[in-house]
Amino acid sequence: MSEQALKDVKKDIYLLMHKVEEMLELTEDAFTKNKSAALDQAAEIAREIKKREDLLTEKLAKAASAGGEARDILSVPSHIEKSAASIERIMDNMRVKIKEGMLFSDKAIQETGKMITKGKEVLKKSSEALVTGSSQSLSTMKQECDTMIKMSADFATAHEDRLVTGECSPKASSTYLCILYAFEDLASHTKDVLKKFAAK
Numbered sequence: 001m002s003e004q005a006l007k008d009v010k011k012d013i014y015l016l017m018h019k020v021e022e023m024l025e026l027t028e029d030a031f032t033k034n035k036s037a038a039l040d041q042a043a044e045i046a047r048e049i050k051k052r053e054d055l056l057t058e059k060l061a062k063a064a065s066a067g068g069e070a071r072d073i074l075s076v077p078s079h080i081e082k083s084a085a086s087i088e089r090i091m092d093n094m095r096v097k098i099k100e101g102m103l104f105s106d107k108a109i110q111e112t113g114k115m116i117t118k119g120k121e122v123l124k125k126s127s128e129a130l131v132t133g134s135s136q137s138l139s140t141m142k143q144e145c146d147t148m149i150k151m152s153a154d155f156a157t158a159h160e161d162r163l164v165t166g167e168c169s170p171k172a173s174s175t176y177l178c179i180l181y182a183f184e185d186l187a188s189h190t191k192d193v194l195k196k197f198a199a200k
Helices: 003-033 037-064 075-099 107-133 135-162 171-197
Strands: none
Touching: 003 037, 003 075, 003 107, 037 075, 075 171, 107 135, 107 171, 135 171
């Protein structure tokens, strides 16, 4: 793969990551306003990401036979698409919450807000790290992904404690936990992307 072709692919990867970030911003909009209109826009972006992922993977696969960097980052578009799929799971649970007028505890609302903020930060800074290719930035962002995974696990444990004491309804509980686990997966797939770039 020529240097220019590789540059173009990296730009496409950056744009794909930015689209995932956009999905999360729209999901945040739906969450704060308790209206699902923004989720329809996010679903449209998810479809676009799937199409772009197919084209990008095809392009990398053709170049990967010669080995080199294209081979190293062959699975990156797929990991980004999985990040988008994690946000789709958050969106699906948001839709249920909005449609059924489900009430989250103040703590769950606060924690969801923190996860969204962390998710946006991780996606933004990770895509920047991919562009610069700085090993320090890639390493820092892998640690940030681990922080996000730990946040999700800690919030899930705290939530289970609230469920036991009757502060949360069991119905809202499973929806909230599904959202937390999806955030965990989002961080995990983003970390996989960073690892591929750090390994090359």
